Amino acid sequence: MIDMRVAQYLLTMFIVLSLNFFLPRMMPGDPLSYLTGDPTADMPVAISEEVREKLLAYYGLDEPLARQYTDYLINLAHGNLGWSIYYKAPVSSVLLGRLRWTLLLMGTATLGYVALGILLGALSAWRRGTRTDIGLLVSVFSLGSWPPFFLAMLLIILFSVKLGAFPIGGAKSPTGSNAAGLKLAAEVAYHLFLPSLALVLTHLSGVYFLMRNSMLGVLGEDYIRTARAKGLRKRDILLRHALPNALLPIVTMIAMHLGFLIMGTMFVEVVFAYPGTGTLIYQACTTRDYPLLQGTFLLIMAFVMMFNLAADLLYSRLDPRVRRA
């Protein structure tokens, strides 16, 4: 069963790789517009016929499609993602420099929304039907409906511009970039706060709601009634008996949610000009740096799919009942 899942993910990855190869080639117009930018752009680059042929030969674009395809796969296997036109550097090295910022932001946000979601979800279930529950339900839902980029813009305007409490963007302050050690860490955390907050608030609803439902289910079980009948304190029942069992679905949820989180992270990065991979995709789109766009895309896809597979496998480990299905 596990082999089957892995095989299926490998197949999917192969399809993604192929899409990544064929999509640019389906683009309307000259294959070189991939390099020189859009022919319909304001200033298309004019090239002579001779240069054109040389360029085509140089990039292997005059080869038959099948040959180009195998070359592409071989290059990928060597970790060669191509050459970024805008940065004039290998795509892989541009990506590596950006990746840590995205991971930092996503990691912080995940910790935040999972912890807060579990806490509020459990509280809501425990107080089911009361004013607390309904208040939480409505406010968490309302927060979850904000498009991340809009909430991020509002946070900047409120906290950075009006109150001046936080930086308006970036990951470090431009003047203090030679700070080191603890000072640097403090500065990074200071810049990290608002973007993470935007992500935590917009992604809270999934975990919160799942936790609430799962907790409601657990609270209805016989062993909780037994615990109550034994006269255990409320807090002990909640933390010792109910919580661990209600947590199980959360694990899968986190991994499955990663796709959403990446989408949110991307927008938040763009709005805060955070130097991560999301901003990179935005830049790649606006500067028409197609190799960079494809490289970033592949990295993100591989990352999400890896996590999804891990969640699948982990879940069947954690809950023996799923293994049969």
Place this chain on the structure above:
Amino acid sequence: MRRLLDAMREQRLALVGLAMLALFGLLAAFAPSLSPHDPAEMDTPMLPPNRPHPLGTNDIGQDILSELLYGARFSLFIGFLSAMASTAIGLCLGLISGYYDRVGFAVMRVVDVFLAIPRFPLIILMAAFLKPGLRTLVLFFVLLGWPRATRLVRSQILTERNREYVDAVRLVGASDLRILSRHLLPSSISIALVRFIMEFQHVILAESGLSFLGLGDPTVKSWGAILHYAFEYPTIFISDVWVRWAMPPGICITLVVLALTFTGFSLEEWAEPRLRH
């Protein structure tokens, strides 16, 4: 008492959600007669709110209120159409693949592949390379939307087809077609409806995201596109123009998504009584 409270809460949420949706639907439907200007028409740029332009004008002198009303049209239309198509395809395929095992196996392998692909990054890539118009955009959303509905409906059919009443009708001599259309289809309508709402929500958010990144259909005014141009405007954060330029489209997107959340939540509780302990 508690159950009564729950029932009231659900009903009220559904009512609020539906009322908000209806309001936006009306605004969208009557956008041409409600908006004071043609959204493409250009006046003086960056006019503050005044009589002819209640929300002022944008950086190229277009009336923001009119842009907003036409934006409602576009966002709701693309969301409704894509979600409808995905759900309809999912419903048909789910019915067939839940009833016939062999077809089911084949369809589910395709569904698994689709579900393993992260949707939004792929949409961005496709949009960046293929420069979609309205129709292509709908096609993308449907292409990536049908597998979820299919899986959901199929699993519903898988449990439903083993119920005694299905055996009973079969014994009376009902054909497969009749069992599918008269008995199994109605049983999965509610679940499909929930999926439709969620898909609607996803498409609205995804489309506004794409347009916010500047990857949507450049010829159409959508809420995300208004936000895109507002965000690109150099002094948007520092001056007070954001109140009349960035705020309204953002609030519109949020309200529509919220209305869908309310409706979907109430529907879900109604469709799956198990959640109602």
